[in-house]
Amino acid sequence: MLDLHRLRLLREVHDRGTVHGAARALGYTPSAVSQQLSVLEREAGTPLLERIGRNVRLTAAGHVLVRHAATLLAGVEAAEAELASVAAGRVAGVVRIAAFQSAFLRIVAPAVRALAVSHPNIRVEATEGEVEQAVPALRLQQLDLVVGDEYDGQPRPVHVDLQREPLLREHIRVVLPEDHPEASADRVKISRLSDIAWAACQPGTGHREMQVRVCREYGGFEPDLRYSSDDFLILLELVRTTGAAALLPDLVLRHGTPGVAVRRAAEADVGRAVYLLTRRARTPPVDAVAAALRDVLSLSGS
The missing domain is CATH 3.40.190.10 (Periplasmic binding protein-like II)
Incomplete structure (x- = not known):
């Protein structure tokens, strides 16, 4: 009989691409994962993985097991939740x-x-x-x-x-220092913000890509990305204290933003789902x- 725990390990290796990646994600040693997968291969009676350089990939049999593993693990999860609810007499479980x-x-x-x-x-x-x-x-x-x-x-x-x-769906607002010349306008033209420093999330994030795209597409300039943080509250504070500009979503600005000006962009209605x-x-x-x-x-x- 196939072991569900080992099936979970196989699926993790498939998604991570390496035994080491799966081991790190699950808190095991690579040797422990390899040993369990060897047992799973004996249970299945056929090779499930083949080594490609430093990575591994599933054989055809391995893909069959991973596909069924998703269904089996979902069924176990549903059964555990239903049992917990029956025992408690109401909807119960860990989410x-x-x-x-x-x-x-x-x-x-x-x-x-x-x-x-x-x-x-x-x-x-x-x-x-x-x-x-x-x-x-x-x-x-x-x-x-x-x-x-x-x-x-x-x-x-x-x-x-x-x-x-x-x-x-929320709007993306232009956030400026209160004393910036454009802060008095109802709608701010991005093209007039080429001479200001910008605060954005770290490289590789959707927020940073959005900010660069908006400045290029609607402002015609490359933003001076001087400050970086994945914490939107830090970005807001950087606008307040350093005089930088930022493009921030409504959820960040919902409960008031003293010390900064929050405006819509004049050129486009940028949003986030x-x-x-x-x-x-x-x-x-x-x-x-x-x-x-x-x-x-x-x-x-x-």
């Missing part, structure tokens, strides 16, 4: 969610507070995380929900095994958490 910072503060945290009252038998484990890192964990059942973001013109990859549900990702097989506890996230937004008028 793990990741969200980027502003969504964590404005959506996830209020939802967790509400769930403590409406569903006290659901244990919510929440962590801050960007969608690039969270999606692989969601697909490997290390997370149950991910709140992600997508800037206009920068589509995220589509995964057929995940379900995407829109939560809200915020969405929820789950696996397609959803348990009742995951459905309850998803509903709580939607309720937060409906109550806030978003």
